[in-house]
Every structure is written in structure tokens, then in C-alpha cells.
Amino acid sequence: MDARQKRHAFFFALIGSFRVMWPVLSGVLATMLVPGFLIGRIEDWGIGDSLYFTFVTGFTIGYGDFTPTHFSSRMLAVIIGFAGIVLTGLVAAVGVQALRATEVEPSQEQ
Template identity: 70%
Template sequence: MRRMFFFALVRQIRVVWPIISGILLTMVGCGLIIGRIENWRIDESLYFTFVTGLTIGYGDFAPQHLSARLLALVIGFAGIVLTGLVAAVSVQALRAADHNHAE
């Protein structure tokens, strides 16, 4: 059953990979721009990006400039979409594995 789930998960991820990669590129791009505005190092910018995008919270770093805060909103919304997409793909893979197991 586990093997069927992972096979179905990989198949589902292949289908939505262009969307997932676009969301990740948007998040990373916005994070690097925020880092440039706030004079953060690249590792701090990426850390901020994924903490903000995956937990919807600023965490250790918080942008001070208005433009950086607006870009942080974009990262937050992209993180919500990414989380929903991963959950949907996982559920679909579970359904496919259960359907194949029942046959």
C-alpha cells in the first residue's frame, strides 16, 4: 500500500510540477528582493521566505519597509496556495493508492 501511495504521489507531483515550481520561484524571488531591500544576507532572505510562506508568520526577521511588507504578503499567499496544493496532491495520491489496492 505504501509503495502504491508513493508511486501515485510521484505521478501527481509530475502533473502539478509546473505550478509548484512557479510558486516556489515566486516565493524565492520575492524573498530575495525583500532581502535586498532590508539589507539581509541571502541565507537570511531564504530563511525569512520559507518561515513566512510555510507558517504565515514573520519569525525571527521582520521587514521594515512598506514595499518589503507588501512582498511578504505575496509570499504568505503563495505559501497558502503551496500548502493547499501539496495537501490536495497527497489526498489524490491516497485515493489512487486505495483504489488500486481495492482492485
């Protein structure tokens, strides 16, 4: 299998894996977005700031430029953090699965 065929196999497997995992991925995204918007409402932030806070908190566990001050907002931020860890793991798993689909058994190469 040449490099071009491997790339095609990888992208087809990646798209196929995302199709299968989409219900789970969308649920985890919703688990991040809903608390993020609630935090924005509690803290009186705009939608853009709420989205920024949600994804920065979920994917990198925060920069610190936006910090919730209310106890309920902080608890919701913990939920966002855990959901971000799960989402990162799921995306990594989908990528690994797509890479495994491009593996060629040594007996199949000949």
C-alpha cells in the first residue's frame, strides 16, 4: 500500500469512526456547552466569553483570564473540565482507530 492509499484509508476510517461516535461526541459537547452558557449567565459574561471559557477550560483546563466567582459556577466548571478530558480521550481514540485501519499485515503486503 503506497502513501496515497494509506492517507485515503486513514481519512475514510476517520470519517467512519466519527460517524459512529457522533452521538457520544455530541453528548459530551452538550455536557460542556450547557454548563458553559449557565456559567456565562451566572457570571454575566457575553456568549463569546462563555464559549471561550468553556473550550479553554475543557481542553486546556484554563488560562485564568476568565474565572468564575460564584460557587455554583465553579462546580459547573469542574463538570466542563471532566467533559473536556472525556472529549479529548474520545477524539484520540477515534484517531488511533483510524490509524489502526491503515495498518497492513506483513502477509498482506505481498
